[in-house]
Amino acid sequence: MRRASQRDNTYELYYWRGLPGRGEFVRLTLEAAGVAYRDIAQEGGDGAAALTSPMWAIDGNILKTPSFAPPLLRHGELVIGQTANILGYLGPRHDLAPDDEAGRLWVQQLQLTLADWVLEIHDTHHPIASGLHYEDQAEEAARRSEEFLLSRLPKYLDYFDGVIALSPGPYLAGPRMSYADLSLFLVVEGLRYAFPTAMRRREACHPAISTLVEAVLAHPPLATYWHSPRRQAFGDGLFRFYPELDALARKSDD
Amino acid sequence: MRRASQRDNTYELYYWRGLPGRGEFVRLTLEAAGVAYRDIAQEGGDGAAALTSPMWAIDGNILKTPSFAPPLLRHGELVIGQTANILGYLGPRHDLAPDDEAGRLWVQQLQLTLADWVLEIHDTHHPIASGLHYEDQAEEAARRSEEFLLSRLPKYLDYFDGVIALSPGPYLAGPRMSYADLSLFLVVEGLRYAFPTAMRRREACHPAISTLVEAVLAHPPLATYWHSPRRQAFGDGLFRFYPELDALARKSDD
Numbered sequence: 465m466r467r468a469s470q471r472d473n474t475y476e477l478y479y480w481r482g483l484p485g486r487g488e489f490v491r492l493t494l495e496a497a498g499v500a501y502r503d504i505a506q507e508g509g510d511g512a513a514a515l516t517s518p519m520w521a522i523d524g525n526i527l528k529t530p531s532f533a534p535p536l537l538r539h540g541e542l543v544i545g546q547t548a549n550i551l552g553y554l555g556p557r558h559d560l561a562p563d564d565e566a567g568r569l570w571v572q573q574l575q576l577t578l579a580d581w582v583l584e585i586h587d588t589h590h591p592i593a594s595g596l597h598y599e600d601q602a603e604e605a606a607r608r609s610e611e612f613l614l615s616r617l618p619k620y621l622d623y624f625d626g627v628i629a630l631s632p633g634p635y636l637a638g639p640r641m642s643y644a645d646l647s648l649f650l651v652v653e654g655l656r657y658a659f660p661t662a663m664r665r666r667e668a669c670h671p672a673i674s675t676l677v678e679a680v681l682a683h684p685p686l687a688t689y690w691h692s693p694r695r696q697a698f699g700d701g702l703f704r705f706y707p708e709l710d711a712l713a714r715k716s717d718d
Numbered sequence: 719m720r721r722a723s724q725r726d727n728t729y730e731l732y733y734w735r736g737l738p739g740r741g742e743f744v745r746l747t748l749e750a751a752g753v754a755y756r757d758i759a760q761e762g763g764d765g766a767a768a769l770t771s772p773m774w775a776i777d778g779n780i781l782k783t784p785s786f787a788p789p790l791l792r793h794g795e796l797v798i799g800q801t802a803n804i805l806g807y808l809g810p811r812h813d814l815a816p817d818d819e820a821g822r823l824w825v826q827q828l829q830l831t832l833a834d835w836v837l838e839i840h841d842t843h844h845p846i847a848s849g850l851h852y853e854d855q856a857e858e859a860a861r862r863s864e865e866f867l868l869s870r871l872p873k874y875l876d877y878f879d880g881v882i883a884l885s886p887g888p889y890l891a892g893p894r895m896s897y898a899d900l901s902l903f904l905v906v907e908g909l910r911y912a913f914p915t916a917m918r919r920r921e922a923c924h925p926a927i928s929t930l931v932e933a934v935l936a937h938p939p940l941a942t943y944w945h946s947p948r949r950q951a952f953g954d955g956l957f958r959f960y961p962e963l964d965a966l967a968r969k970s971d972d
């Protein structure tokens with residue numbers, strides 16, 4: 465049975481059960497592409513139990529390309545790790561990346577910048593160790609969040625605002641929506657959840673970013689997914705709402 | 719004059735002057751490839767003054783592909799940002815990446831995992847904000863470093879040790895040295911500088927990693943560069959030596 469699924473060409477996503485996390489960047493690309501895929505750990509069964517970090521094996525078979533951490537995408541004989549690498553593989557196959565090399569390098573550069581941003585967002589609530597609870601690093605989290613809201617959040621928003629201004633539009637890299645647009649959409653939605661006070665104020669100064677988010681959400685397959693019960697709500701994972709961290713935004717208004 | 723250099727095909731690296739930093743990953747690949755390149759900011763003149771973060775323009779010309787931060791590589795009309803993206807461009811052009819798509823995805827996955835590791839190493843001394851001095855976050859740095867030495871350093875070493883064990887060898891992805899091998903070499907050298915106490919003990923348990931580092935350094939063009947006065951010593955930047963952080967390694971020996 466498993467051998468059969470290995471041989472066919474259905475995309476299989478492996479990611480932790482119960483949180484959208486970095487797996488959601490892959491889901492958005494697969495959903496926008498309108499392709500069928502299996503979300504292994506969400507299916508129940510033993511898929512979730514099999515996930516580890518590092519991930520050395522699937523179904524008891526040692527991987528030739530083990531991953532340091534999920535998400536992983538299996539496609540036929542390929543097992544691909546690292547979110548940006550997965551998207552760089554999917555994008556050109558599903559019209560979610562430019563056709564030329566220069567365009568593909570540019571979209572991947574944007575994706576890697578988004579990955580840096582995402583790690584900084586994660587570290588606002590886990591500045592000491594991802595293996596410790598938030599409560600055990602809440603004091604440091606407050607300090608890091610204050611710095612993030614004061615200097616890093618505006619710097620990243622300014623950058624992507626500038627990229628949109630340079631683009632022939634309406635998307636980051638021109639007329640075609642790419643996986644980087646989908647990822648920026650998710651980062652903005654996640655930030656609206658985690659830091660609503662700061663984002664209300666900052667987005668008012670960066671209307672081009674809000675416009676791009678709306679354009680992505682106007683894409684029918686993506687909108688259908690985003691508003692469906694299949695989409696997992698934010699909560700644990702990358703984007704978290706702690707009122708005491710959100711409240712720090714007011715300080716930088718002084 | 720500048721127009722002429724724009725039209726030719728010499729690689730131009732843009733990175734902060736006075737520290738090896740992330741620019742060194744690009745330099746190692748260019749040096750191992752044995753190709754000529756210009757290291758703009760190191761040349762003196764106004765190259766260093768022109769560097770900014772974000773980097774919107776070069777020589778007064780607005781970039782179509784601005785970078786959030788250096789390093790940038792200019793090659794003819796292309797201006798490429800993000801270290802892993804630059805290496806993914808250079809590798810296949812200079813026999814420092816596999817020929818097939820699966821192999822290239824694998825090497826890029828390893829590079830992105832190294833990039834994650836590098837960011838964690840950086841954050842051992844800057845856990846609150848990259849814009850603050852170490853001295854202003856030394857207490858948090860001690861806490862983060864202790865966690866890093868206890869749980870993250872062995873986890874990454876175990877992972878790359880396992881990757882080497884799975885490889886037909888002698889390199890991470892088989893018989894051909896790739897840009898990911900060069901990057902692992904730099905990370906290990908940087909860690910030996912930053913955390914000598916921990917690395918002495920950990921490397922004794924991971925001889926395959928030390929062997930790979932030696933294999934990389936046996937590559938003539940790389941060895942020539944590494945032992946030349948052109949190579950910038952560690953000091954500021956990603957890999958920093960603070961005796962009080964290094965000393966934390968002893969705790970985890972208990």
